[in-house]
Amino acid sequence: MVTLLLLAAGLVASPLASARVMQAHVQRVVGAAVTLEDVLVRLDWPADGAAGELTVSAAAVNTPDLGYRYRDLHWRCPLRHTPDAHWTCDGVLVSGRSAPLRLAVDIGAATTHASLSTGNARFALDRNDASPDATQLDLTRVPLVWAQALLSQAWAAGRLTAGTLDGHLAVHAPTARPLQVTGTLAVNGAAFETPDATLAGEQLGGRFGIDYRKARALTTVTLDGALQGGEFLAGNAYVALPPSAIDLRIQAQQRGGAGWQLPVIAWHDGQVLVADGSAAFDAQTNLQGLDLDLHSGDVAPLAGRYLSGWLALAGLSDLQLGGAIDAKVRVAGGQLHSASLALHDVDLIDAKGRFRFEGLEGAPSFSATKPVSSQLRWTGGQLYGLDFGAASVPIVSSDGELRLRDAVTLPALGGSLRFDGMTLRPPAGDDGADIRFGLSLDALDIGQLAKSLGWPAFQGQLSGRIPNARYSGERLVFDGGLTMQLFGGSVQASSLSMERPFGVAPSLTADLALDGIDLQSLTGVFDFGSITGRLSGRIDALRLVDWSATAFDAELHTVKTDGVKQRISQRAVQNISSVGDASFTSTLQSQLIGLFNDFGYSRIGISCRLSNEVCAMGGLEDADTSGSETGGFTIVQGSGVPHLTVVGFNRLVDWPTLVERLAAASKGDVKPVVE
Amino acid sequence: MKRWMGMPMTAVLALTACVTINVYFPAAEAKEAAKQFVEKVIGDEAQPPAQPEPEQPKPDGGMAALMQFDPLMLVGISPAYAQGAPDITIKTPAIQAIQSRMESRFDASLRAGFDSGALGFTQDGLVVVRDASKVQLKDRVAVNQAVADDNRDRKAVYREVAVANGHPEWESQIRGVFAKQWIASARSGWWYQNASGGWKQK
Numbered sequence: 001m002v003t004l005l006l007l008a009a010g011l012v013a014s015p016l017a018s019a020r021v022m023q024a025h026v027q028r029v030v031g032a033a034v035t036l037e038d039v040l041v042r043l044d045w046p047a048d049g050a051a052g053e054l055t056v057s058a059a060a061v062n063t064p065d066l067g068y069r070y071r072d073l074h075w076r077c078p079l080r081h082t083p084d085a086h087w088t089c090d091g092v093l094v095s096g097r098s099a100p101l102r103l104a105v106d107i108g109a110a111t112t113h114a115s116l117s118t119g120n121a122r123f124a125l126d127r128n129d130a131s132p133d134a135t136q137l138d139l140t141r142v143p144l145v146w147a148q149a150l151l152s153q154a155w156a157a158g159r160l161t162a163g164t165l166d167g168h169l170a171v172h173a174p175t176a177r178p179l180q181v182t183g184t185l186a187v188n189g190a191a192f193e194t195p196d197a198t199l200a201g202e203q204l205g206g207r208f209g210i211d212y213r214k215a216r217a218l219t220t221v222t223l224d225g226a227l228q229g230g231e232f233l234a235g236n237a238y239v240a241l242p243p244s245a246i247d248l249r250i251q252a253q254q255r256g257g258a259g260w261q262l263p264v265i266a267w268h269d270g271q272v273l274v275a276d277g278s279a280a281f282d283a284q285t286n287l288q289g290l291d292l293d294l295h296s297g298d299v300a301p302l303a304g305r306y307l308s309g310w311l312a313l314a315g316l317s318d319l320q321l322g323g324a325i326d327a328k329v330r331v332a333g334g335q336l337h338s339a340s341l342a343l344h345d346v347d348l349i350d351a352k353g354r355f356r357f358e359g360l361e362g363a364p365s366f367s368a369t370k371p372v373s374s375q376l377r378w379t380g381g382q383l384y385g386l387d388f389g390a391a392s393v394p395i396v397s398s399d400g401e402l403r404l405r406d407a408v409t410l411p412a413l414g415g416s417l418r419f420d421g422m423t424l425r426p427p428a429g430d431d432g433a434d435i436r437f438g439l440s441l442d443a444l445d446i447g448q449l450a451k452s453l454g455w456p457a458f459q460g461q462l463s464g465r466i467p468n469a470r471y472s473g474e475r476l477v478f479d480g481g482l483t484m485q486l487f488g489g490s491v492q493a494s495s496l497s498m499e500r501p502f503g504v505a506p507s508l509t510a511d512l513a514l515d516g517i518d519l520q521s522l523t524g525v526f527d528f529g530s531i532t533g534r535l536s537g538r539i540d541a542l543r544l545v546d547w548s549a550t551a552f553d554a555e556l557h558t559v560k561t562d563g564v565k566q567r568i569s570q571r572a573v574q575n576i577s578s579v580g581d582a583s584f585t586s587t588l589q590s591q592l593i594g595l596f597n598d599f600g601y602s603r604i605g606i607s608c609r610l611s612n613e614v615c616a617m618g619g620l621e622d623a624d625t626s627g628s629e630t631g632g633f634t635i636v637q638g639s640g641v642p643h644l645t646v647v648g649f650n651r652l653v654d655w656p657t658l659v660e661r662l663a664a665a666s667k668g669d670v671k672p673v674v675e
Numbered sequence: 676m677k678r679w680m681g682m683p684m685t686a687v688l689a690l691t692a693c694v695t696i697n698v699y700f701p702a703a704e705a706k707e708a709a710k711q712f713v714e715k716v717i718g719d720e721a722q723p724p725a726q727p728e729p730e731q732p733k734p735d736g737g738m739a740a741l742m743q744f745d746p747l748m749l750v751g752i753s754p755a756y757a758q759g760a761p762d763i764t765i766k767t768p769a770i771q772a773i774q775s776r777m778e779s780r781f782d783a784s785l786r787a788g789f790d791s792g793a794l795g796f797t798q799d800g801l802v803v804v805r806d807a808s809k810v811q812l813k814d815r816v817a818v819n820q821a822v823a824d825d826n827r828d829r830k831a832v833y834r835e836v837a838v839a840n841g842h843p844e845w846e847s848q849i850r851g852v853f854a855k856q857w858i859a860s861a862r863s864g865w866w867y868q869n870a871s872g873g874w875k876q877k
Contacts, residue, residue, distance in 0.1 A: 191812075193808065195808065196808070197806070197808035197810075200812050200815070231813065232812075233812060233815055236819065238815070308816055309816050312816055312817075312819060313819060313820065313823045314823075315827060317820060499838075500831060500834075503831065504773060504827045504828050504831035505769045505772070505835065507769075545768070545769035545835065546768070546769050546772065548768065550767055550768070551839075611841070612766075612767070613766070613768075
């Protein structure tokens with residue numbers, strides 16, 4: 001563009017003096033950086049006129065070094081000779097079907113000035129014969145899309161879509177020596193994208209010193225300045241730049257047809273992220289090598305500024321971070337070679353309350369090849385509302401796996417958890433994470449557990465040994481079992497497994513066996529009325545989804561135990577009746593039930609098989625049910641006088657209503673229907 | 676029980692032809708269940724507003740009956756109805772919670788993506804961003820997140836439907852049925868992946 005103007009102007013400048021109409025046709029004009037094809041110059045100067053009309057057209061204009069190509073260029077302007085011996089011409093330039101531009105040229109004895117403008121955008125050029133190889137360029141609100149051809153030279157897929165440039169550039173184009181462009185450019189509201197939309201940026205601003213040199217064998221670019229606001233996206237990474245300036249320095253070079261090398265990358269975002277390193281791309285702009293040192297003195301803004309794209313995909317958006325980190329990433333041959341992360345008092349808090357880690361410290365290292373030892377510590381944390389204490393985790397990594405070097409004891413719920421033999425294989429390709437470990441629970445306080453989970457005030461202890469647990473494909477399966485010492489008896493949990501433990505609708509399945517539970521303590525906790533005796537039974541195939549029961553096959557019954565009285569209070573009878581939709585059959589009239597505070601019983605038994613929100617209820621097995629002829633089942637079999645029997649009739653019970661009733665019963669606001 | 680019903684037939688067929696009959700999968704019921712689920716999520720405003728069918732309490736399988744208000748519930752517990760014929764239940768609280776979440780997510784962000792052609796239904800019952808350039812940069816992260824969240828919900832639904840019906844091993848078949856249904860219920864102009872993996876516009 002630049003040189004074209006000079007040549008065109010040069011042609012008209014000379015043979016003016018006598019002719020009223022001059023016309024010249026040149027097949028091809030070749031300059032240092034520009035080639036013009038099929039050039040037609042025509043000057044029409046009225047004999048008495050102060051100005052002539054100049055028309056210049058060219059079928060094609062190419063600047064191979066800069067990548068610009070124009071077709072059907074046409075410029076028409078009034079040519080004047082000013083009193084200070086300058087030639088000026090200012091008119092409309094049209095190229096093909098593009099919007100017309102205004103081109104003004106001013107040629108003096110030793111200087112050349114040209115400016116191209118549209119609206120308030122202006123691109124001006126100055127030359128001085130004293131330095132014939134140098135051209136000064138001034139940019140005022142120049143649309144960034146004008147630089148598209150220049151960008152395409154370095155990055156074929158990049159498309160500039162918006163933004164303006166202001167600044168000053170000096171172009172040095174000596175013959176047979178490298179083209180050099182230096183200067184300062186300010187970018188405003190820049191936007192770019194690739195056709196496949198994997199890279200894109202919007203509203204980017206900044207101010208950069210530029211040094212661009214292009215020779216036949218080597219092209220180098222140095223950018224040094226500051227980015228000011230905007231956002232960009234690369235694959236799943238999304239960066240929302242802060243309003244504060246980010247110092248950015250990039251050196252890039254390209255040899256022959258090879259890919260770009262970036263020997264210097266420096267990104268300094270205050271305390272939030274300081275990254276220094278180098279990178280290399282292949283000829284198709286795929287990342288081949290990367291060596292990056294990262295430091296963050298304050299990780300709190302990292303999640304919002306740099307990590308939101310990845311966190312959103314992982315379902316961890318709004319993850320709260322605190323502390324400081326150092327990290328190193330090395331990519332070689334297009335593959336992750338090694339990565340390390342040093343944590344300094346880092347807090348990780350899940351906004352959905354699933355987990356939190358406090359005071360993370362250490363440098364867990366991952367190695368795809370030879371063994372590397374490292375350590376991770378924390379001061380405390382929480383998992384689904386359950387607090388756990390400080391721990392130090394010795395890690396060894398090799399062949400793409402992380403392993404525990406020694407067993408780790410984690411204080412939790414007044415007791416401890418002990419993990420041993422843990423191996424962790426991070427997700428790779430289509431395979432999700434695979435974790436295996438052994439787990440021992442020692443004397444966890446069920447009181448604390450119940451409080452954390454919002455259960456009634458259970459008291460007891462939880463212990464157990466799970467020799468093998470395995471997490472893969474979003475399923476966590478435990479071998480072995482757990483024992484809870486609860487209400488003077490025990491609950492054994494076996495066949496434990498979880499699905500999507502941290503995902504959508506986490507589910508837990510287990511078989512529970514209850515043995516010798518003290519009913520007085522149990523009913524006391526639920527404020528259900530008082531029952532004395534011992535309870536045993538089983539809850540098989542229990543399945544909790546989102547921590548509420550969706551299926552089980554339960555059978556619970558009392559067991560006669562020496563020295564334990566079997567009494568049931570009037571209120572408990574009423575609650576059982578209301579919950580079980582049962583009715584009384586009594587040797588006394590039902591209405592008289594209110595005269596007695598409690599009753600003796602010989603057996604209590606109830607079963608419920610829950611599926612599809614329906615509980616299929618049953619009572620004592622082999623009981624001679626007085627209501628059996630009407631399909632009833634005995635829940636409480638009386639003993640002594642008054643002899644009370646509670647019989648249920650409704651075998652299929654809507655589970656949500658039953659749960660509601662149970663909750664209401666424990667609050668004491670249920671009135672049974674007494675027949 | 677059902678598992679073994681096909682056995683004698685298998686034995687007979689094994690003598691005559693190399694055909695294996697596996698566990699009976701209630702394909703028609705699954706399709707009906709998937710249709711209900713998908714139409715609820717996508718919404719059916721594009722179709723003529725059909726009169727909502729009065730829900731008849733069926734004697735054999737009417738979980739629907741439980742949805743009705745019964746004054747008897749005030750004093751006691753209403754009777755429930757047993758499941759009779761093989762059925763695919765999608766009315767567990769977990770599945771319903773996911774369904775309503777997917778429904779609001781679909782209205783809030785995914786529908787616009789399908790309308791613009793940015794999103795498409797895959798052959799395996801998921802959603803992908805098939806043309807990110809159709810989404811503005813500022814919305815890109817939100818759309819990616821909505822797609823990732825939706826796919827997590829979808830996988831959970833396919834799994835839960837199988838498990839809630841007592842057949843975890845049906846998961847992939849359930850998923851296949853749902854995959855077909857998402858495409859069948861897709862509006863005209865939306866994109867989907869055909870069996871060979873190519874993208875087609877409905």
